Amino acid sequence: MSLKHALLGFLNYESLTGYQLKQFFDESIRNFWNASLSQIYPTLNQMKEEGLLTMEVKYQDSSPNAKIYHITDQGRAELQRWLAEPIEPQPYRSAFLIKIFFGANIDKEQIIIQLKQRLQLAEQELENRRQISEKLFQKFSTENGLNRKALFWSLTVDFGIKNEETTVAWCKEAIQRLEALQ
């Protein structure tokens, strides 16, 4: 389960609560792995049972009690193992491509409308990720380029940018090909 390893990844940098982990997800890896609090909390509990984490209750005056999770040696070992393990290819699924595939069943104008929506979405996402990329460089640039951590982060952002660019290009071409259809 990748969620577990993502949690281990963050907790290997610093000890955090479930709530904080959710914030880290939202600020960094949301674009390629999102998780809800209602999934994070039970997963952390389970990981504690498995010996990957330990938990410490922090009593707070000005806010509710919080459970801080710490990674264990076993957890660190599991993270390393997973990172080095060869990838198992994930099946790709796209409901949108099913629509395109069966597009001959409806008016081409209706498909064009959907392609234009998809294009707009991709353009927004592209702009969004370009901004993330720029912030990353502003924050973590050193005289020899990005620092080690930020280099890896920027690779994932670059992947997103390249993919959105591809989607934009494909949508535009698809719209043209359909408009050329008599």
Add this chain to the structure above:
Amino acid sequence: MSLKHALLGFLNYESLTGYQLKQFFDESIRNFWNASLSQIYPTLNQMKEEGLLTMEVKYQDSSPNAKIYHITDQGRAELQRWLAEPIEPQPYRSAFLIKIFFGANIDKEQIIIQLKQRLQLAEQELENRRQISEKLFQKFSTENGLNRKALFWSLTVDFGIKNEETTVAWCKEAIQRLEALQ
């Protein structure tokens, strides 16, 4: 559920058994939506209950009895409705990008190995999809280009090709950037 609509899409062209539908999946949309027989059979049953399909048993001498499914008017209406309905963006998930994101936790060589594996996979897929594309053109080209159905099919194949190309380019760049790291 997209699976239902994919099944409706195929059954709108011709009546088929669950087994045949699986073959259609494997031959056409597998690259962006796969389904197992153990998911297809119960889904067809459910769709029959919902009035989207009717079922007819075909007794065969030379092979087991088969259940042929026919789309109903209600099924056709549902397919049209779904095709015209605006898309709800699907969350993208990539365990591989999580590994890259946390790549600073292990030796860069280990990440490079994984990137090279990913690159090889993408190159294979790219070759594969280019062949599919060529076959499509050989089979369905007319004097004004592809016929209507095949045009939509080719759009989905093109999407795959463009994406694999992007992945190939990104992997190569990522490997270079990591190798340049001292």
Add this chain to the structure above:
DNA sequence: TATAACATGTAAGCAGTTACATGATTGG
């Protein structure tokens, strides 16, 4: 003689979503 192709399913489990539940503190 075995295995691939034809043909249909059930049952258990997993990962993730959505809805529901509780309650304090801070800022507009």
Add this chain to the structure above:
DNA sequence: CCAATCATGTAACTGCTTACATGTTATA
């Protein structure tokens, strides 16, 4: 006074995967 932020969960449901179950016919 209301909404947002902080903080933790449970329960039901959905879609999909994996393992199991059954049986015939054609082909190598």
